[in-house]
Amino acid sequence: MSTLGLYRPGTSWLHRVPAGAKLGGLVLAGIGSVLLDEPWQVAVALAVAGMLYLSAGLPLAAAGRQLRPLLWIGLVTAGFHLVVTGWQRAVVVVGVIAVLVLLAALVTLTTRTTDLVGAVVRAAGPLRVLRVDPERLGLMIALAIRCVPVVVGLAEEVRDAQRARGLTASPRAFAVPLLVRSLRHADALGEALAARGVDD
Amino acid sequence: MPVIEVRGVSHAYDERRVVLDEVDVRVAEQRVGVVGANGSGKSTFARLLNGLVLPTSGTVTVDGLDTRRDGRAVRRRVGFCFTDPDAQIVMPTVAEDVAFGLRRRGLSQREVDERVAATLAAYGLDGHADHPAHLLSGGQKQLLALASVLVTEPDLLVMDEPTTLLDLRNATRIAEVVAGLPQQVLLVTHHLDLLAGFDRVLVFDEGRLVCDDVPEPAVAYYRKLMA
Secondary structure: OOOOOOOOOOOOHHHHOOHHHHHHHHHHHHHHHHHOOOHHHHHHHHHHHHHHHHHOOOOHHHHHHHHHHHHHHHHHHHHHHHHHOOHHHHHHHHHHHHHHHHHHHHHHHOOOHHHHHHHHHHHOHHHHHHOOOHHHHHHHHHHHHHHHHHHHHHHHHHHHHHHHOOOOOOHHHHHHHHHHHHHHHHHHHHHHHHHOOOOO | OOOEEEEEEEEEEEOOEEEEEEEEEEEOOOEEEEEEOOOOOHHHHHHHOOOOOOOOEEEEEEOOEEOOOOHHHHHHHEEEEOOOHHHOOOOOEHHHHHHHOOOOOOOOHHHHHHHHHHHHHHOOOHHHOOOEHHHOOHHHHHHHHHHHHHOOOOOEEEEEOOOOOOOHHHHHHHHHHHHOOOOEEEEEOOOHHHHOOOOEEEEEEOOEEEEEEOHHHHHHHHHHHHO
């Protein structure tokens, strides 16, 4: 299974909770996280997140996989706070980020993308008065989720092509073809969406 | 069987890039192949048929529906399958992508679920319903792309080189699926073996329709043209 936090089928209570309620809970958790000020509080929040994973039938290893991409950001953030504000603040800041990422991943792991998109479309309904098309907003979110593995794949292909030609790591030689191929993909995706009647 | 009428169609992306030049053709057969060199205009021709590309001059109709005037109705009748499945799978999981084509069709969630399940089973993807689409093999991705189009039950399926990125086994699987379809199929391909049993083959060269015949003489003409 990917580390993108994509849906894992299941029948747990978290799988059965409506997508809107889970997204609402996630927003509340984000707001509530500003109240976490002590390392023990963060430890409790992490333990609760872990228990939520287990109660959803997901192993703790799945939670660990969600945190792996944050390793370097976490280390840099922790290092900064260790030097500037002390170890306690470092633990709180990095811990809160980890808790929120775990909870956000838990929502996507236990909710089909279509249900998430449906919840966003319903929540964005009032934006129609501002001429925002909620369905288009929902589609944008689904496409963003879908495109992450595609761009990761393109990056791997560009890196392999560089290695095959014996090029050393060069940010420009990596970024330019990746950008060009990503734009080409976006173009093809747009054509496919048109063919499937998105603009109709 | 839908009747495709292409009348006096030219298409140019700009003044110096004329990709189709005065094409006239009427197609009513069930299996039609389109071949031609890269840049011959065959993919543009395919894109004309569901209004993805509108002609610079001339008209394209499918069962009397003009692709310029009745684009929406045409796209409901004409499904399109592209070369690269990664570019046409728009939802993160397999079942969600198949269901995507059924939105705004006035179907209940139950009807959508039933049609998605039946379509996935028909193409051997029922074991992958909740799997991330990007983890499928190349052949499975193309099957998913095809299933996502066919779930909408189009009358005509246009396929633009659907086997170009596939190995022989997967290309054969796609060919078998296509052979079993009740729909009219217009297949653009470089794999000439796929055209065996087709009713008609159109050969394009430098934007012109240069040969229109049954497969054997048309393929022989194309081979000679490419020699």
